[in-house]
Amino acid sequence: MRIYILMLTGALLAVGAMVAAEPAKEKSYEVPYRLTLPKHLMVRAKINGKGPFNFILDTGAPALFFTEAVAARAGVKADEKGWGECERFELEGGLVIPKARGRIDTPFQLEGMNGMGLAGAEIHGLIGYNILAQYRMTIDLASDRMLWTPMAWTPERPIGFGDAGGSAAQGSLEFIGSMMKGLGGMLGRKATPAVTGRGQAGILLRDEVDGVVVASVLKGSPSDTAGVKQGDRLRKVADRSVTSSSEALDFAAKHAAGKTLALQVERSGKSIDLTINLVEGY
């Protein structure tokens, strides 16, 4: 019996110790990201308050990399081996990475992607092992945010194949970067294509069994000016018949601010064509 009790006490002690060993409470950070066209996980960071710069989250990179231009803008100086330490490296979502060390370099993959304008945004660097290893990360593509939890440990420093800490040897693939850049140049690509928003008409829509109805017209909006009325049945958007509000949105999606959008509505049995002068808005 004594042994039994001892065992039990032992077990309780073990549980107690486990509870005590559990860190007070792990703080996790939600890090928003975007998926680029080549399906890279892209996060944004401000370095020493400058930026934001675009980084690809890459477990296939041994370290943090950022370009010479980024280093110059953020005032990060390279040591004789090409590494630089960021005073403040803040990820979108509020996570500040202390003393982030990175290689100041432009890996050929970046040169290639930016040359082809493939990401839809200029990529300024990669976040690799030496940073990632300090966190436990959960990535779910169904959500637009990742979860980063700082871990209390110091990961070992990675070693490079060559003497240069990582990027030196890529197995003779380096030419691909300049090749893609050349190809991108021929196709007229820019690293950062111009972006504009869908123009705003200023109507709220309601789906009904037999079609789409204007639920309300925002006062002073372009639709108000053009004479759209609450209760109008929306028949066509950009000359295409619509049966739902999501369809209406799809057909209007490529119409930027400053352009016009043709609507056809039905009011008291009559069909009315209206032209909306779209404005910038959200």
Next chain:
Amino acid sequence: MKKTIIVVLLIACLSSHVRAEAPVASAAVTVPFTLLKTGHMTVPVKLNGKGPYTLIFDTGAPMSIVNNRLARDAGLLKDKPVALFAPFGSRGEVKVKDFEVGGQKAADVKVAIMDHPTVELFSKHFGPIDGIVGFPFFARYKVTVDYQKKTLTFEPGTYNPPDVMQAMLRAILSPESADGAVRVVSGGAILGFGVNQENRTSGPALVVDRVYLGGPADIGGLKKGDRITLVNKRWTDTPADLLEALSTIKPNGAVQVEVERMGKTMTLELLGAAGL
């Protein structure tokens, strides 16, 4: 003495019970990885039951890649004629019926067959490494990377990864990505406000200059003059930032907007509405 044995047995039963139940209770599978001295990680992979082979796990890889040696060994080269132009022994893409990383199985995963020079280089230094596990596999899961425990956990997710090669080809050939083209970003709902960009010494900010009366932004409490600093935790330094941050908005979907108003920071919750 007898009692001790009973207790030990009890504990043993308990732990075996836990072991047996774990894979059933959650379909998440935890896979130990090997951390190479370079900071890269490798995982054991079986293709159509063959293997395990050692592959690099790479969140930065849009494709999964296997080399010719593995492809031959796992019988992936059937019906694959040798192309005339085959840089790095490239043999195109094949769909692998049964793609297993650790204990996590996925069906019909595309892999590209090529002798990737970087992979070959790893192989030379660290023993046979035959490819890369990339996006087409990991995107199907909620993946947790734990470098301290040296584990990857794959929990089945709801995301259905598109064909990356097809998407890229389409994008490269589409007129929208041609010279001088402008990309139009469109959210799936309307909030009913407008902004002005203001350049301050303390950094750029977007200032609300129009809120439509009775619109979703008005109902949510947004006011003219508010400076928008964050939308769904994303920085909004420029109108383009705001467009991107609002590009995922849906009717009845909540949007968290952090604003500065008279020196105070507050977070508003706006509800998107169906509309144009």
